[in-house]
Amino acid sequence: MMMAEFVLIGTILLKIIAMVIVLLLAVAYLTFMERKVIGYMQQRIGPNRIGPLGLLQPIADVVKLLNKEIIIPSASNRFLFMIAPMISIFTALAAWAAIPLDQAFVLANINAGVLYIFALSSLGVYGILIAGWASNSKYALFGAMRAAAQSISYEIAMGFAIVGVMMAAGSLNFQAIIHAQAGGIWHWYWLPLFPLWMVYWISGVAETNRAPFDVAEGESELVAGFHVEYSGSMFALFFLAEYINMILISTLAAILFFGGWLSPFEGIPGLETAFAWVPGVVWLLIKLAFFVFCYLWFRATFPRYRYDQIMRLGWKILIPVTLVWIVVIALAVQWQVGPWFTGV
Amino acid sequence: MMSIAQLFFYVSAAVAVISGFMVVISKNPVRAVLFLVLAFFATAGIWMLLEAEFLALILVLVYVGAVMTLFLFVVMMLHIDWIVHRKAFVRYLPVGLCVALLTVGLSIRMLGPSHFNLANVAAPAAKPADYSNIADLGAVLYTDYAYPFEIAALLLLTAIIAAISLTHRRPKGRKQQEVSAQIAVRRQDRVHLIKMPSEKKR
Numbered sequence: 417m418m419m420a421e422f423v424l425i426g427t428i429l430l431k432i433i434a435m436v437i438v439l440l441l442a443v444a445y446l447t448f449m450e451r452k453v454i455g456y457m458q459q460r461i462g463p464n465r466i467g468p469l470g471l472l473q474p475i476a477d478v479v480k481l482l483n484k485e486i487i488i489p490s491a492s493n494r495f496l497f498m499i500a501p502m503i504s505i506f507t508a509l510a511a512w513a514a515i516p517l518d519q520a521f522v523l524a525n526i527n528a529g530v531l532y533i534f535a536l537s538s539l540g541v542y543g544i545l546i547a548g549w550a551s552n553s554k555y556a557l558f559g560a561m562r563a564a565a566q567s568i569s570y571e572i573a574m575g576f577a578i579v580g581v582m583m584a585a586g587s588l589n590f591q592a593i594i595h596a597q598a599g600g601i602w603h604w605y606w607l608p609l610f611p612l613w614m615v616y617w618i619s620g621v622a623e624t625n626r627a628p629f630d631v632a633e634g635e636s637e638l639v640a641g642f643h644v645e646y647s648g649s650m651f652a653l654f655f656l657a658e659y660i661n662m663i664l665i666s667t668l669a670a671i672l673f674f675g676g677w678l679s680p681f682e683g684i685p686g687l688e689t690a691f692a693w694v695p696g697v698v699w700l701l702i703k704l705a706f707f708v709f710c711y712l713w714f715r716a717t718f719p720r721y722r723y724d725q726i727m728r729l730g731w732k733i734l735i736p737v738t739l740v741w742i743v744v745i746a747l748a749v750q751w752q753v754g755p756w757f758t759g760v
Numbered sequence: 761m762m763s764i765a766q767l768f769f770y771v772s773a774a775v776a777v778i779s780g781f782m783v784v785i786s787k788n789p790v791r792a793v794l795f796l797v798l799a800f801f802a803t804a805g806i807w808m809l810l811e812a813e814f815l816a817l818i819l820v821l822v823y824v825g826a827v828m829t830l831f832l833f834v835v836m837m838l839h840i841d842w843i844v845h846r847k848a849f850v851r852y853l854p855v856g857l858c859v860a861l862l863t864v865g866l867s868i869r870m871l872g873p874s875h876f877n878l879a880n881v882a883a884p885a886a887k888p889a890d891y892s893n894i895a896d897l898g899a900v901l902y903t904d905y906a907y908p909f910e911i912a913a914l915l916l917l918t919a920i921i922a923a924i925s926l927t928h929r930r931p932k933g934r935k936q937q938e939v940s941a942q943i944a945v946r947r948q949d950r951v952h953l954i955k956m957p958s959e960k961k962r
Contacts, residue, residue, distance in 0.1 A: 526813070
């Protein structure tokens, strides 16, 4: 009895380690992509010195960050200062347990998957708040305050957008949500839930504190915001958490509104069978890569929002839009409006 | 031999009790709030064992993710004097101890082995793997308890509106930008292009 349980836990641990390694590699090359993409958008070349085409640049960055000295400010609250980056990375990684990568590949296919991810992403703000407070620095505290206010405000809009998806799919299970979108690209929820999809994506970018909503870091006003006092590997943890969260929000966008691992050629005669051999995880990767690219695109092209504009957008525009559209969806589900809501 | 589930229960229960105790005795209020967060987490773990995953996740989402964040926000903003804090602690210690002992005694009396054993209250049977706690809860909430649920929701809404209207003061003489007016501005309102020769002719 006990032995079987330990074997089970062992295999789960191995899966978790595999997932984490893949994520870390993805983050490493996402930073490389970011510098390249933004470079080309700004008529520069970007990193091209280390390795062929600069491909070893992220490895060099990791080595650099790990070799740097960790400085703990003498006026800081030592224990909380150390624990803040750990909280950040924990919440960023733990959310991946419920993400389905393919029809049969998910670490934990739990019924309340959406709720689980949402609960964990709401914890991410602790890492930021504690880091800002424990640093005992003005800039860090300002950054933490802004980040916390921003993520609390946008979590509401994001939650309502996800409520719309849950109502449309009639489930909180990710696999069930994906199956409910089966039947071709026009069955995916981006079409019937278009306003919610816009709200989700805007608040997703705001939740991760990325440009154009990056007032929490705002290097031109706050140096680096909440992690201004962190260096070396402790800074690297915050950095990792931010990028893992970016990939997570992009993956959720693909799953909730763009059919997850479903093929985009479903329901199109000829193309459907021609692409039937492609595994679902490839489609998911293509979709999430596009959204991650959008993050970089936004950063290269949009000017930063002002703080009061961010609050206004969140409270006065996004939340009312979601409230209206939730009523619309409720009516559509009640009257079984096709082709989307016939099976609920 | 304990099973993993039992081990998980004892660890969560111990963490809940210890962190609850630490909330009370912590000198630093920020640490007290963080211990309270830990206590919520441990409780969520125990609820998870009870197969009430919806409640466990909502506990984390609402209390840890929203309420405690605001708590932390406020506590970080305040500068609480430790010494005054400790004096009050000593002053109220006897009363606090009496209340604590009374509560513990009553709990033991009511929940102790004499009333709350397996013979009186049978252990709940484990649900099958495809059992959905959320679907069950939703069904009950919107049928049997529809009116209490809706009344509670309305009460909360009233409380929100009341709290905001009681504390909200309309600012006087404050310069505020009108966003709709800003957006409605066209180029013709601000800039005039005047045609003129590029150099002056003599």
